[in-house]
Amino acid sequence: MKQTMGLALAAVLGTGAAAQAEGVLNLYNWGNYTSPELLEKFTAETGIKVTVTDYDSNDTALARIRQGGHGFDIVVPSDTYVPTYIAEGLVVPLDDAIVTDRDNILEQFRDVPFDPGREYSVPWQWGTTGVVVNTSVYNGDRNTADIVFKPPPELSGKINVIPEMSDVMAIAVYYHGGERCTDDPEILRAVRDTLMAAKPHWLALDYGTVDAYIAGDFAAGIYWNGASMRARLGNPDIAYGYPATGFPIWMDNAMVLADAPNPENAMRFINFILRPENAALISNFARYANGIEGSEQFMDEVMRDAPELTIPDELKDAGRWGVVCPQEVTDMHTQIWTELLQ
Amino acid sequence: MRRATWWNWLLCAPALVVLVVAASGPLVIVAVYSFLSPGNLGGVEWTFTTEAWFRVFFSRDMFEPDIVTWNDAHLVIFWRSVWLSLQTTVICALLGFPTAWFIATRRPGNRTLWLFLVTIPFWTNLLIRTFAVQEMIRNNGIVNTLLLKAGIIEAPIQMLYTDFAVLLGMAYVFLPLMVLPLYAAMERMDFRLVEASYDLYASRWASLWHVILPSVRPGLIAGSILVFIPAIGAYVTPRVLGGGRTMMLGNLIALQFGQGRNWPLGAALSMLLLIVVVAALVIYLRAVGQDRGPRRG
Amino acid sequence: MARRGFRVERLPGSAAIAMLTFVLLYVPIVILVVFSFNAGASQAQWEGFSLEWYAAAFGNRQVQEVSIRSLWLAAVAAGIATVLAVFAALGTTRVGRFPGQTLIYALINQPLMVPEIVTGIALLILVAAVKVQTGYTGMGYLVLAHTAFCIPFAYLPVRARLETLDPALEAAAADLYAGPFQAFRHVTLPLLVPGIVAGFMLGFVISLDTVVITEFVKSAGQDTLPTYMLGQLRRTTTPEMNAIATLFLLLSVLIVTAFFILTRVRGR
Numbered sequence: 001m002k003q004t005m006g007l008a009l010a011a012v013l014g015t016g017a018a019a020q021a022e023g024v025l026n027l028y029n030w031g032n033y034t035s036p037e038l039l040e041k042f043t044a045e046t047g048i049k050v051t052v053t054d055y056d057s058n059d060t061a062l063a064r065i066r067q068g069g070h071g072f073d074i075v076v077p078s079d080t081y082v083p084t085y086i087a088e089g090l091v092v093p094l095d096d097a098i099v100t101d102r103d104n105i106l107e108q109f110r111d112v113p114f115d116p117g118r119e120y121s122v123p124w125q126w127g128t129t130g131v132v133v134n135t136s137v138y139n140g141d142r143n144t145a146d147i148v149f150k151p152p153p154e155l156s157g158k159i160n161v162i163p164e165m166s167d168v169m170a171i172a173v174y175y176h177g178g179e180r181c182t183d184d185p186e187i188l189r190a191v192r193d194t195l196m197a198a199k200p201h202w203l204a205l206d207y208g209t210v211d212a213y214i215a216g217d218f219a220a221g222i223y224w225n226g227a228s229m230r231a232r233l234g235n236p237d238i239a240y241g242y243p244a245t246g247f248p249i250w251m252d253n254a255m256v257l258a259d260a261p262n263p264e265n266a267m268r269f270i271n272f273i274l275r276p277e278n279a280a281l282i283s284n285f286a287r288y289a290n291g292i293e294g295s296e297q298f299m300d301e302v303m304r305d306a307p308e309l310t311i312p313d314e315l316k317d318a319g320r321w322g323v324v325c326p327q328e329v330t331d332m333h334t335q336i337w338t339e340l341l342q
Numbered sequence: 343m344r345r346a347t348w349w350n351w352l353l354c355a356p357a358l359v360v361l362v363v364a365a366s367g368p369l370v371i372v373a374v375y376s377f378l379s380p381g382n383l384g385g386v387e388w389t390f391t392t393e394a395w396f397r398v399f400f401s402r403d404m405f406e407p408d409i410v411t412w413n414d415a416h417l418v419i420f421w422r423s424v425w426l427s428l429q430t431t432v433i434c435a436l437l438g439f440p441t442a443w444f445i446a447t448r449r450p451g452n453r454t455l456w457l458f459l460v461t462i463p464f465w466t467n468l469l470i471r472t473f474a475v476q477e478m479i480r481n482n483g484i485v486n487t488l489l490l491k492a493g494i495i496e497a498p499i500q501m502l503y504t505d506f507a508v509l510l511g512m513a514y515v516f517l518p519l520m521v522l523p524l525y526a527a528m529e530r531m532d533f534r535l536v537e538a539s540y541d542l543y544a545s546r547w548a549s550l551w552h553v554i555l556p557s558v559r560p561g562l563i564a565g566s567i568l569v570f571i572p573a574i575g576a577y578v579t580p581r582v583l584g585g586g587r588t589m590m591l592g593n594l595i596a597l598q599f600g601q602g603r604n605w606p607l608g609a610a611l612s613m614l615l616l617i618v619v620v621a622a623l624v625i626y627l628r629a630v631g632q633d634r635g636p637r638r639g
Numbered sequence: 640m641a642r643r644g645f646r647v648e649r650l651p652g653s654a655a656i657a658m659l660t661f662v663l664l665y666v667p668i669v670i671l672v673v674f675s676f677n678a679g680a681s682q683a684q685w686e687g688f689s690l691e692w693y694a695a696a697f698g699n700r701q702v703q704e705v706s707i708r709s710l711w712l713a714a715v716a717a718g719i720a721t722v723l724a725v726f727a728a729l730g731t732t733r734v735g736r737f738p739g740q741t742l743i744y745a746l747i748n749q750p751l752m753v754p755e756i757v758t759g760i761a762l763l764i765l766v767a768a769v770k771v772q773t774g775y776t777g778m779g780y781l782v783l784a785h786t787a788f789c790i791p792f793a794y795l796p797v798r799a800r801l802e803t804l805d806p807a808l809e810a811a812a813a814d815l816y817a818g819p820f821q822a823f824r825h826v827t828l829p830l831l832v833p834g835i836v837a838g839f840m841l842g843f844v845i846s847l848d849t850v851v852i853t854e855f856v857k858s859a860g861q862d863t864l865p866t867y868m869l870g871q872l873r874r875t876t877t878p879e880m881n882a883i884a885t886l887f888l889l890l891s892v893l894i895v896t897a898f899f900i901l902t903r904v905r906g907r
Contacts, residue, residue, distance in 0.1 A: 026859040031867065036699065051860040052701060056869045059600045060854060063384055067763060069770025071859035084383050163586045165601045185405040192404075204503045204585025217481055217502075327380055327603065332404055334602035335415075341589040342415035347737040353730025354743050357723035357790050364787035365750045368761030437660045444657030459661065461840050462891050463668045467709075468848040469868045470884040474667035477674065484670060514663065518844065519792075522837040526796045529833050530803035560802045564795040568841075571751045578850070596756050605760070612757035619752045 025050045025265040028072035035285030042272050048265045065090050073260040076124045079251045080322040082114040091255040093119050098267035101274040109291040122270055123291030126251035129167045131241045132228040137219040142241030145175045147220050149198045156201040158219035163205040169333045174246025181325035192336045213238055226288040229308040240308045242315040249319040376609035384603045394606035398614055423591040427573035430512040434569045438520035446528035464518050472582045475511045503585030511583040512573055520565035527561025591615055675881035692882040709864040716785035717842030724793035724838055732801040751791045755851040763855035776858040784856050785846045792845045793838035800834025
């Protein structure tokens with residue numbers, strides 16, 4: 001009833017702007033994350049015109065989707081948020097008749113804890129959060145969080161940490177042997193003390209800093225693997241490390257929204273990005289791995305065997321999928337984080 | 343008298359309708375949210391509680407929930423934001439006043455040109471401007487390079503990620519908000535008054551104090567308000583130039599609505615900020631208002 | 640008009656400080672422009688002249704769309720806000736005290752006192768509910784939100800200007816023209832022009848800068864330049880952004896020049 005009234009009103013207003021016509025798709029994705037080449041190819045193949053709208057955080061995206069009335073067809077949340085989308089009925093299961101190529105997903109990503117059996121989602125890109133270090137300044141072991149938490153003197157004052165509470169807290173909690181969402185006061189106390197003691201050594205907590213690593217303004221820090229790779233391409237001394245005590249693995253996943261105006265087009269797009277040559281376009285643009293078998297051969301030369309994109313076998317076990325912590329634990333993390341940045 | 347009131351309200355009505363729908367109305371939601379419980383992954387649960395307000399001011403020790411203390415972190419962040427905004431306002435006034443004066447004393451035909459020269463940089467986006475300041479003061483940026491070449495310094499000065507950088511950036515970003523209203527007030531000034539006063543008082547400072555300042559006061563008040571308030575909620579500039587080592591109020595609120603996922607606490611902090619700003623405004627306007635009385639008479 | 644040794648422009652040091660201000664204003668802008676022509680992706684090291692970032696910006700359909708949308712939104716919102724602000728300023732300035740005046744001040748200045756993130760979240764909740772009810776997802780919400788946000792910025796300079804006007808002028812005009820509307824049209828309005836221009840420009844600038852509110856209010860396909868850039872904040876900005884900024888700058892210089900010539904021709 002409300003829907004009908006709404007439609008009637010929209011017709012009166014003459015601007016039912018959320019395009020519902022055939023041949024349209026509204027993609028809601030992270031900023032600077034969607035390869036224009038990929039979209040052009042999709043349009044050329046199917047005649048469907050794609051509009052991309054950006055968001056800057058999982059929380060913004062979830063808040064927008066939850067409130068409804070958004071007009072988006074596809075959203076690309078991180079693994080930790082996928083179960084919430086599913087549990088709250090914000091997304092629909094993938095249509096087996098259209099999404100036929102799920103076998104292209106690399107085996108390790110086919111049955112993931114956040115979406116068992118890949119009923120709702122397909123990989124967009126995945127990566128890790130680890131440490132980055134300029135080897136011309138410090139050339140010791142770099143597979144350790146000590147680089148940031150107990151930095152050697154030559155790195156002190158040249159460290160940048162990404163201002164991502166969840167990533168930093170995760171690495172710090174793993175560093176003290178805790179589970180991701182532990183509420184063990186002893187561990188959290190140790191986490192707080194470690195962070196407070198480490199902060200005087202940090203120069204900044206900043207995001208887009210590839211340039212600063214290349215220029216040598218920063219000599220170490222916590223960073224994402226793809227960004228670290230781009231820094232190395234500008235400065236060969238930059239190297240990426242996987243903290244042996246534990247580091248987060250993350251994956252952004254494409255899903256079709258329950259109130260999508262163009263669900264069929266969305267399903268076709270989902271199947272489109274499962275093809276290795278298309279998935280490679282995503283990676284070539286945003287510089288992260290994509291989780292689709294056989295896509296490497298279509299990737300740019302520099303990405304094919306980049307150390308940043310391949311976790312060494314001996315450290316594979318240290319990589320952990322994220323989980324969303326209960327509110328009490330998040331509150332404690334926020335409290336530590338606020339104290340750290342006061 | 344009654345008709346005048348009716349007429350005044352009518353003139354204001356269109357603006358008020360827009361404001362109530364798109365600004366004040368939604369604010370009521372924020373006020374209500376500050377008394378609810380946090381929902382799962384953001385949002386709220388519709389159960390009444392004053393927990394959020396409690397946590398604005400107090401913190402239970404994380405490890406001993408019975409120990410309740412003042413929430414030092416919040417208070418420190420609050421004070422830092424207020425102090426930084428005050429400094430920004432003063433710097434903008436110190437730079438903006440001579441600049442507006444300079445423009446207002448050009449030949450009428452040239453004033454528009456100078457005025458637009460002030461605003462041109464601000465036709466680019468705030469993020470871009472902040473990044474431009476960042477480029478300027480970084481270790482191998484133009485300032486350090488020039489100083490090195492001139493032999494004034496031997497090693498680059500770390501300017502980026504300091505309080506100086508934040509202040510510079512804030513003043514840079516908000517300066518036109520001071521210059522434009524100042525200029526608008528000065529442009530209407532009768533400069534013959536100034537000349538006459540110069541003859542009378544025989545001191546430039548005396549003319550400034552007794553003649554110029556009272557006439558441009560409305561512009562100065564408008565400019566200070568326009569700078570102070572966005573400055574206190576600013577968070578992009580402090581984050582980019584200060585390197586994010588310390589939080590401002592804006593960051594704290596954004597954190598609660600974002601990764602902290604505690605919307606009620608974010609709402610309560612927002613309401614508190616609102617209260618502080620209103621209090622500051624009232625004090626400021628009252629102080630300026632009292633000052634004005636006798637001199638006008 | 641004989642000068643007697645004192646020239647008002649020589650307020651101690653004002654010219655020197657003004658020049659310093661102009662230098663400070665333009666140094667970062669010059670750096671920005673220069674690096675938009677850099678051959679490499681670095682924004683710190685000069686690697687030779689190139690137009691590749693302009694080619695990239697022009698080749699990027701999304702960048703074009705968001706830029707045009709930003710300009711359109713800023714012009715419309717600032718325009719409406721300025722008109723509303725002029726009416727409100729006339730209704731509240733030099734009229735003596737009247738019942739409800741304080742309430743009006745509070746309402747007008749309220750968007751200034753609330754951080755963007757708060758207004759953004761509040762608007763999200765409200766707007767989303769309206770969107771679901773009506774199905775209308777056009778630009779109207781953004782225009783409304785931006786207009787509300789621009790009103791106080793447009794109002795203050797207009798009001799400041801109005802306060803400095805000599806009421807005697809209008810009284811005289813009222814005698815001459817014998818009608819309040821003519822007096823307004825021929826005396827008050829022309830005298831208000833600097834305030835109105837300042838108000839519109841402030842509103843325009845503020846709308847161009849409004850990130851968080853847009854982020855929460857926008858529907859599918861309604862990214863503006865700031866939200867597009869915010870989405871990129873986590874990733875490194877490329878000189879492509881510098882190129883776009885330079886184009887914006889060029890556009891503003893063109894508008895400014897046009898405006899300047901126009902006002903000159905009209906003999907003001």
